[in-house]
Amino acid sequence: MSFILRRISTTKTGKQIIRDQALPGDTITLGREGSNIIHVADLAVNPHHATISSADGRAVRVAANEGLGFDLNGRSETVADIDSGAGGELRFGGHRLTIAREGDNIILLVERIDELSQSSKDVDEAKAFSLQGVMPGKRMGAWVFGVLMLLAFLIGPIWAWYSYKNVNERPDGYHADSAWLSGPLSSAHASLKNDCQSCHVEPFVAVTDKACVGCHTGEHKAMSMAHANAPTAMLLAARHPPGVGERILKGFADTFNRPQGRCVECHTEHEGSGPMPATPQKFCADCHDGMAARLKTAGHPTTLADAADFGTSHPEFRPLVRSAPGAKPVRTTLAKGAVDYNGLKFPHDMHLQATGGVARMAASFRGRYDFGKKLECANCHRVEADGVRVKPVEMERDCAMCHSLAFETVGGVTRTLRHGEPDQVVADLTAYYRSTPPARPLQLGGMQRRRPGAYAEGQVYNIYFNEVAARPSRAQDAVRAVFSKGGACYDCHTIFAPTAGNNWRVAAVDQTSRYLQKGWFDHDAHKETDCADCHTAAPASKASSDLLVPGLRQCRDCHVGEGGARVVKVETATESPCAMCHEYHSDGGKPWMPPRQRKKNTAAITNKPLAASYGVSMITGTGGRGLYDVTWRTPPLHGARRGG
Numbered sequence: 225m226s227f228i229l230r231r232i233s234t235t236k237t238g239k240q241i242i243r244d245q246a247l248p249g250d251t252i253t254l255g256r257e258g259s260n261i262i263h264v265a266d267l268a269v270n271p272h273h274a275t276i277s278s279a280d281g282r283a284v285r286v287a288a289n290e291g292l293g294f295d296l297n298g299r300s301e302t303v304a305d306i307d308s309g310a311g312g313e314l315r316f317g318g319h320r321l322t323i324a325r326e327g328d329n330i331i332l333l334v335e336r337i338d339e340l341s342q343s344s345k346d347v348d349e350a351k352a353f354s355l356q357g358v359m360p361g362k363r364m365g366a367w368v369f370g371v372l373m374l375l376a377f378l379i380g381p382i383w384a385w386y387s388y389k390n391v392n393e394r395p396d397g398y399h400a401d402s403a404w405l406s407g408p409l410s411s412a413h414a415s416l417k418n419d420c421q422s423c424h425v426e427p428f429v430a431v432t433d434k435a436c437v438g439c440h441t442g443e444h445k446a447m448s449m450a451h452a453n454a455p456t457a458m459l460l461a462a463r464h465p466p467g468v469g470e471r472i473l474k475g476f477a478d479t480f481n482r483p484q485g486r487c488v489e490c491h492t493e494h495e496g497s498g499p500m501p502a503t504p505q506k507f508c509a510d511c512h513d514g515m516a517a518r519l520k521t522a523g524h525p526t527t528l529a530d531a532a533d534f535g536t537s538h539p540e541f542r543p544l545v546r547s548a549p550g551a552k553p554v555r556t557t558l559a560k561g562a563v564d565y566n567g568l569k570f571p572h573d574m575h576l577q578a579t580g581g582v583a584r585m586a587a588s589f590r591g592r593y594d595f596g597k598k599l600e601c602a603n604c605h606r607v608e609a610d611g612v613r614v615k616p617v618e619m620e621r622d623c624a625m626c627h628s629l630a631f632e633t634v635g636g637v638t639r640t641l642r643h644g645e646p647d648q649v650v651a652d653l654t655a656y657y658r659s660t661p662p663a664r665p666l667q668l669g670g671m672q673r674r675r676p677g678a679y680a681e682g683q684v685y686n687i688y689f690n691e692v693a694a695r696p697s698r699a700q701d702a703v704r705a706v707f708s709k710g711g712a713c714y715d716c717h718t719i720f721a722p723t724a725g726n727n728w729r730v731a732a733v734d735q736t737s738r739y740l741q742k743g744w745f746d747h748d749a750h751k752e753t754d755c756a757d758c759h760t761a762a763p764a765s766k767a768s769s770d771l772l773v774p775g776l777r778q779c780r781d782c783h784v785g786e787g788g789a790r791v792v793k794v795e796t797a798t799e800s801p802c803a804m805c806h807e808y809h810s811d812g813g814k815p816w817m818p819p820r821q822r823k824k825n826t827a828a829i830t831n832k833p834l835a836a837s838y839g840v841s842m843i844t845g846t847g848g849r850g851l852y853d854v855t856w857r858t859p860p861l862h863g864a865r866r867g868g
Contacts, residue, residue: 226247226329227246227249227252227329228244229244229246229262229334230331230332230333230334231245239753241753247332248411248497251275251277252275253274254273254276255269255272255289256271257271257272259408259496261497261498262332262334264316264317266316266319269317269319270289270292273289273290274286274288274316275287278330282307282308283305284307284323285304285306286303286306287303288302294315295315296312296314308325309325311324318336319335319336320334320336321333321334322335376403377403380400380401381402381404382401382427383400384399385401385420385421385427388421389421393418393419394419406494407495407496408494408497410497410499410500411497411498411499412500423435423436429481430480430482430483430486430488431486433487436487436491437487457522461518461521461522461524462515462524463510463511464513464514464518491503502801502804503801503802505802505803507802512530513537514530514532533786533789534784534786534801534802534805535780535783535785535788535791535800536791538776540557540558540776541558541776542557543555543771545562545564545736545771546564546565546566547565550732553736555741558773563769563770564736564770564771565769566734566735566736566768567717567731567732567733567734568716569715569768570716570767571766571768572765572766572770572772573765573766574766576599576601576762576763577598578597578598582598583599585626589625589626592625593625600755601759602755604617604622605755607748610748611749612745612747613738615737616737617735623716627712627716628640629641629643631656639652641653641706641712646707646713646728646729649706650726654699654703656699657699657702658699700726703726707728708721713730717733719731739773742806743805743806744807744815758778758779759773759774760778777792780792782794782797783800784797785800785801786801786802
């Protein structure tokens with residue numbers, strides 16, 4: 225059993241897109257504070273309003289935590305037991321929580337039903353969150369309170385840290401330095417919650433890269449390949465000049481020993497349980513926003529276009545295609561008439577028609593194959609297990625049920641031509657015609673040899689022996705027919721005819737599995753969307769060389785920038801930071817995806833830290849002074865034996 229948080233989005237065409245997110249554990253918290261698993265941004269909801277739990281995987285208990293209850297089917301309650309099979313509707317301020325059941329999972333559907341709750345409009349936020357009413361009114365009370373805070377949050381934590389400084393793993397129970405925690409650890413580091421020293425090697429010293437690469441050796445070695453060979457001077461010139469505020473913050477960071485370029489600047493922790501939050505877009509935009517002009521001024525010309533926000537400032541996609549038969553793949557723009565020669569002949573419009581011979585043949589195969597009333601894109605284009613790449617179309621799997629290569633049936637067994645082996649096709653046809661002479665008529669009796677001369681013209685004898693004599697030449701005709709217009713090979717492939725003999729050749733087929741090499745597209749995340757909604761040109765395409773990759777406009781129908789910025793009208797927007805489609809560490813895994821965690825690269829994480837991992841530079845390439853100020857005022861890493 226697991227809780228599933230369901231969110232329903234509606235496209236501008238009115239189509240609903242349902243996204244499910246598995247929630248950890250059997251107890252779910254709901255409230256206004258961001259640390260809750262279900263965050264409800266409403267002043268009518270308490271910071272920790274309610275707890276949702278299920279002990280048996282069916283009955284759901286909802287209990288209010290902080291006095292303010294909730295409405296269940298129109299009645300005010302503080303505790304309620306709900307049968308997930310029967311379902312129920314609860315109201316928290318201006319939000320509705322619907323509980324339902326699907327299979328073994330309990331579905332939690334959260335919807336906002338009021339623009340703002342009435343209670344939120346009437347609250348003076350300045351007074352509601354003021355400490356004026358709870359502070360002690362006497363001087364002695366203020367001093368006592370101050371001393372207690374000093375003991376609880378400074379002296380106690382320091383004493384606790386030094387008490388367990390040389391302990392590999394702390395015992396269970398309360399530890400005073402846990403008061404310094406700004407929030408729970410993510411699921412990736414949840415096992416370290418009782419071992420703070422694994423990351424925080426020294427007190428009052430920011431977490432260093434050495435503490436990270438002690439475990440994450442693979443990720444650090446596989447820094448961005450896009451920046452690996454870039455000169456240091458070019459990387460410095462690409463960075464956005466710091467403003468007044470940034471220079472002030474850098475001064476504070478230098479004072480408190482927090483240098484730039486650390487792992488934790490992008491991979492923030494203590495932000496709540498569950499997956500680690502995505503890297504903020506600012507990490508990329510600091511360089512790529514206005515980068516082309518800065519590099520040109522510094523004498524580093526580049527072909528890269530500026531990119532700041534997907535919704536407002538992003539260049540058009542440049543897929544990797546073959547501009548001519550047999551040409552090397554090159555990146556090109558998605559202009560009208562763009563082509564990609566893959567060596568195949570395939571009219572998409574004919575195969576996607578709702579009527580006609582292709583549709584009737586597909587309908588006749590229903591029950592034997594996954595066909596409907598007509599062919600769909602997914603009948604031939606199947607997505608890989610990773611959900612990103614598309615498997616190459618295969619003759620035997622995707623085409624042979626309609627495009628047969630059979631040429632003979634013997635005793636109920638069908639012989640077919642060898643697909644992908646032109647020489648074997650020639651050999652099979654030649655052997656067939658040479659080894660299967662015409663059936664001998666019974667009238668010939670025991671005659672085995674032809675008599676000299678034009679004997680018995682027009683009779684069985686003459687017809688039979690003429691057929692035997694001409695049989696080998698008919699093999700050449702059969703071979704020529706297969707590779708010529710109208711033949712089994714010609715209709716789908718580009719054929720090179722021989723100048724002499726039977727050396728027929730077929731153009732190589734190069735199907736591109738990933739057109740956008742610098743970004744990721746997750747087909748699995750869009751499985752509820754019809755292929756033609758994005759590949760709009762496919763239903764009218766008459767040639768397989770047509771480039772059918774969707775452009776930036778199609779993506780912006782749903783995806784906006786990290787902060788919701790957009791240049792087109794989007795009814796239900798999906799906020800899309802850079803990390804949703806682009807990876808920095810080139811470890812082969814997917815970038816960050818909101819609905820689910822990316823697959824862990826187990827080869828990149830080791831149980832034992834490597835001795836050579838502590839001296840890895842922040843950027844692969846030639847070092848340069850001033851790129852990253854990483855001078856640490858810490859003693860040697862004595863905690864390395866603990867993995868930190």
